[in-house]
Amino acid sequence: MREVAIIGIGQTKVAEDWEHSLRQIAGEAIVAAMLDSDRDRADGLFVGNMMSGLIGEQENLGVLIADWVGLPGVEAVKVEAACGSGAAAVRSAIMAVSSGALDCALAVGVEKMTETRGVDITAALATAADADYEAAQGVSFVGLNALVMQRYLYEYGWKHTDFAPFSINAHANAMHNPFARLHEVITEKDYHIARMIAHPINLLDASPVGDGAAALVIVPLESASRNGKPAIKIIASASTTDTLAIHDRKDPLWLSAAAASARKAYSQAGVGPQEVDFFELHDAFSIMSALSLEASGFAERGQAPRLGLEGEITSQGRIPICTRGGLKARGHPVGATGVYQLVEAVQQLRGEAGENQIDGAKIGMAQNIGGSGATVITHILAAAGQE
Amino acid sequence: MSLLERTPGAPQAWQGDFPVSNRYTFGLAGERFFRTIKDEARILGTRCPKCDRVYVPATAFCERCLSPLDEWVEVGNRGEVFSFTLLYVNYDGAPRQDPEIVAFIKLGDGGLVHRLAEITPEEVAIGIPVEAVFKPAAERSGSILDIAHFRPVKPG
Numbered sequence: 001m002r003e004v005a006i007i008g009i010g011q012t013k014v015a016e017d018w019e020h021s022l023r024q025i026a027g028e029a030i031v032a033a034m035l036d037s038d039r040d041r042a043d044g045l046f047v048g049n050m051m052s053g054l055i056g057e058q059e060n061l062g063v064l065i066a067d068w069v070g071l072p073g074v075e076a077v078k079v080e081a082a083c084g085s086g087a088a089a090v091r092s093a094i095m096a097v098s099s100g101a102l103d104c105a106l107a108v109g110v111e112k113m114t115e116t117r118g119v120d121i122t123a124a125l126a127t128a129a130d131a132d133y134e135a136a137q138g139v140s141f142v143g144l145n146a147l148v149m150q151r152y153l154y155e156y157g158w159k160h161t162d163f164a165p166f167s168i169n170a171h172a173n174a175m176h177n178p179f180a181r182l183h184e185v186i187t188e189k190d191y192h193i194a195r196m197i198a199h200p201i202n203l204l205d206a207s208p209v210g211d212g213a214a215a216l217v218i219v220p221l222e223s224a225s226r227n228g229k230p231a232i233k234i235i236a237s238a239s240t241t242d243t244l245a246i247h248d249r250k251d252p253l254w255l256s257a258a259a260a261s262a263r264k265a266y267s268q269a270g271v272g273p274q275e276v277d278f279f280e281l282h283d284a285f286s287i288m289s290a291l292s293l294e295a296s297g298f299a300e301r302g303q304a305p306r307l308g309l310e311g312e313i314t315s316q317g318r319i320p321i322c323t324r325g326g327l328k329a330r331g332h333p334v335g336a337t338g339v340y341q342l343v344e345a346v347q348q349l350r351g352e353a354g355e356n357q358i359d360g361a362k363i364g365m366a367q368n369i370g371g372s373g374a375t376v377i378t379h380i381l382a383a384a385g386q387e
Numbered sequence: 388m389s390l391l392e393r394t395p396g397a398p399q400a401w402q403g404d405f406p407v408s409n410r411y412t413f414g415l416a417g418e419r420f421f422r423t424i425k426d427e428a429r430i431l432g433t434r435c436p437k438c439d440r441v442y443v444p445a446t447a448f449c450e451r452c453l454s455p456l457d458e459w460v461e462v463g464n465r466g467e468v469f470s471f472t473l474l475y476v477n478y479d480g481a482p483r484q485d486p487e488i489v490a491f492i493k494l495g496d497g498g499l500v501h502r503l504a505e506i507t508p509e510e511v512a513i514g515i516p517v518e519a520v521f522k523p524a525a526e527r528s529g530s531i532l533d534i535a536h537f538r539p540v541k542p543g
Binding site: 118 | 413417421442443444446450469470471472473474475476478479480486489490491497498499500513531
């Protein structure tokens with residue numbers, strides 16, 4: 001297996017973008033990533049996307065986008081794993097390059113979500129749950145996460161407001177990310193009075209959907225140019241699954257797939273959570289931040305809210321999370337999210353994160369989740385020369 | 388989805404409703420689980436003797452030791468609220484004045500996510516006993532919605 005590196009990144013602003021089609025924003029992210037790299041061609045394209053067929057009546061995105069961006073003849077496929085589609089596409093690109101099958105692969109995550117009615121988006125998102133047992137109830141993902149959060153509060157005795165720091169931190173960081181959907185500082189009071197969606201989840205616990213695309217150029221490390229921008233090494237890529245329905249879980253408060261995915265990633269990278277300088281986690285809902293931090297070894301079970309309350313998740317803290325806004329404030333264009341996380345991790349490791357820069361960031365981790373903790377994909381990246 | 392029955396001789400049947408010769412299947416265990424709900428208004432689980440666990444909804448294999456499961460057990464129509472949520476927004480995004488109540492109800496070693504009714508939001512709590520209320524037999528179609536909702540168990 002060859003070592004692989006990311007040599008180009010590109011992204012569009014997460015937005016309610018009625019001016020551009022799915023292929024246009026995917027193309028914009030790809031062109032930006034190619035220009036950022038020193039390549040002008042790729043020999044494979046992996047598209048992360050969840051719902052183009054359901055709401056855009058367009059499938060076969062691999063060739064659609066390859067054709068649009070001018071990569072005739074390349075291998076091109078769509079990879080789907082619900083909200084984990086983005087990182088799943090990146091992992092496919094990594095496996096293709098690492099195995100020697102391809103020498104330069106593009107991974108693009110893209111989603112268009114704002115051009116249809118909210119009810120259609122909710123129904124499309126609900127297809128990520130178990131259709132026969134869960135989705136038939138008309139319970140959306142908000143509802144399923146609310147069930148988990150309610151039980152968490154009950155088991156560990158936290159108050160709902162103890163989760164406020166997760167959302168406040170994400171919004172504060174997004175202020176310095178021009179590609180973020182929400183540029184709005186929020187306070188604990190805002191969090192406290194936010195409109196209730198599915199008790200105990202309120203509007204400020206939940207991430208906004210949006211239109212967006214993000215792309216990476218992935219090559220063998222040995223062929224990464226020594227000129228230009230520093231190559232960022234991918235030192236771990238691990239994908240795992242849990243049961244799809246939460247009623248089948250041994251313990252609904254423990255993301256066993258996230259724990260397994262992080263454990264595999266740490267073992268591949270030869271690092272532990274103490275060496276990770278920042279963590280782009282999947283904060284679709286604030287409860288997910290807590291469960292991801294615990295499953296990935298940054299907090300004891302039931303104790304993750306303490307990290308927030310003690311300021312350890314901010315850029316100056318022990319384990320900065322959502323450094324450029326996270327799903328909560330950068331936005332959550334579902335199939336693109338996993339690629340945004342990695343684009344942001346590369347920015348941190350190159351020292352290109354501006355006001356959000358984590359001092360001396362050498363090792364960064366990103367974790368993308370599909371379904372309620374059902375598919376979990378963890379990547380660990382390192383600046384050149386770091387292990 | 389719900390169960391659809393086979394229509395014998397379907398290819399020749401052209402009058403009336405369009406014939407459906409295939410049927411939706413939930414898989415080995417799901418087929419019996421949903422059919423028993425539809426025909427008998429009973430909730431079944433499957434037990435793994437090795438792991439001593441009762442899977443609800445029923446599964447064909449134990450997900451821990453992978454043994455095939457053929458010990459069917461009736462888990463009754465009662466369970467307890469493991470967690471709950473009050474939905475203030477409808478599926479279509481419209482706000483609701485009175486929240487809909489959804490709970491994760493423990494049955495056997497598994498459970499179901501379903502609606503709670505005949506109870507006020509103030510009365511819902513983790514741990515309360517609840518029971519399934521089935522739709523009338525004629526309205527049941529072999530779907531999880533054949534259980535209309537769960538309601539609190541009346542004392543006594």
